[in-house]
Amino acid sequence: xxxxxxxxxxxxxxxxxxxxxxxxxxxxxxxxxxxxxxxxxxxxxxxxxxxxxxxxxxxxxxxxxxxxxxxxxxxxxxxxxxxxxxxxxxxxxxxxxxxxxxxxxxxxxxx
Amino acid sequence: xxxxxxxxxxxxxxxxxxxxxxxxxxxxxxxxxxxxxxxxxxxxxxxxxxxxxxxxxxxxxxxxxxxxxxxxxxxxxxxxxxxxxxxxxxxxxxxxxxxxxxxxxxxxxxxxxx
Numbered sequence: 225x226x227x228x229x230x231x232x233x234x235x236x237x238x239x240x241x242x243x244x245x246x247x248x249x250x251x252x253x254x255x256x257x258x259x260x261x262x263x264x265x266x267x268x269x270x271x272x273x274x275x276x277x278x279x280x281x282x283x284x285x286x287x288x289x290x291x292x293x294x295x296x297x298x299x300x301x302x303x304x305x306x307x308x309x310x311x312x313x314x315x316x317x318x319x320x321x322x323x324x325x326x327x328x329x330x331x332x333x334x335x
Numbered sequence: 336x337x338x339x340x341x342x343x344x345x346x347x348x349x350x351x352x353x354x355x356x357x358x359x360x361x362x363x364x365x366x367x368x369x370x371x372x373x374x375x376x377x378x379x380x381x382x383x384x385x386x387x388x389x390x391x392x393x394x395x396x397x398x399x400x401x402x403x404x405x406x407x408x409x410x411x412x413x414x415x416x417x418x419x420x421x422x423x424x425x426x427x428x429x430x431x432x433x434x435x436x437x438x439x440x441x442x443x444x445x446x447x448x449x
Contacts, residue, residue, distance in 0.1 A: 255437065266428065266442035312378060316437065321367050323430060323438045325379040 230313060230326040238334050243300040245329040247313030248293075254316045256289055257323075258298050260309045267312070270298075275318075305335040337363045339431045341441025348419055348448055356414045356444045358429030364409035365431035369438065370402070373426040385412050419448040 229248045237243055249256070255274045259267040273280045273289045273296070280287045286299040296313055313326040338361040348354045358368055367386050371379040385391040385406035393399050401423075403415040412431070416423050424447050430438040 257437065259440075264426070264445070267440045269440070272437055314379075314438075321432065322381060322384060323369060323432075324381060325371075328378045330376075 230329050232329060233327065234330045234332070236332045236334065237303055239303060239305055241303055241333075243303050243307070243331055243333070245298045245311050245313075245331070246295060247297070247326045248295045249313070249315045249324070249326070250294065251315070252318040253291075254318050256287075256296050257314045257316070258285075258287060258296075259312045259314060261312065261328075262309045270311075300331075303331075303333045305333050307331060308333045337361075337431075337439045339365075339429065339439045339441045341429050341444055343444060344442060345445045346447070348446070350420055350448055351418055353415055353417045354419055354446060356416075356427055356429075356446075358412045358414070358431065358441050360410045360431040360439070363431075363433050365412070366409065366434055367432050368406055368412035369430045369432075370404060370412075370414050371428045371430070373428065373443075379428060382414075416446065419446070421448045424448045 231246050257272045258270040261267050271282045271287050273287050284301045289296045310328045310330050312328045314323050316323050340359045342357045370382045372382050373379045381394050382397045383391045383393045383404050385404050387406050387409050391404035406412040426443050426445050428443040430440045432438040
């Protein structure tokens, strides 16, 4: 499969709680990105983390990258109902220029 | 970030006809463009990679004659779904990148074949 794994596949939480999504990939990468997609819409770029970075923050988002384990996590703190969406990690593979998406996590934040 | 424009955003066509989707990089030269397909509630599957002026490289299982890709200039790539059938109905998204920089995505095209 061209996709990496993402877990959980679906996550339901209460507003105000934190949401953590994990992503694993298969090959060497230049960088890893996280995207959000509302139902039936285009992608919204959230954050990019380069292969030589271990952690990055943007507002309520915190992303970690462990290249030795080929994994990344996205933490959304103090979640809001508006955060309800699907979240995908995408890796830019070294040498091939391909961007490959993980399977995605569907997040539902209950008000 | 850079802007990638995809057109049309929605299209409905009759079974047996062909549909062309355009992907344009508006403020940078895209040496490489990618086409993805997304089924409902699924992730994006890479269909093909196209480099300006050369033939597209298709992923395993993607029919070259069904999904024609042209990347004639550094700012435009097109995907033509030929002899479309209802099973081709899907969400198609393009992305573009310059050299080894990050990829930028279009807003997608929802194709419905009736």
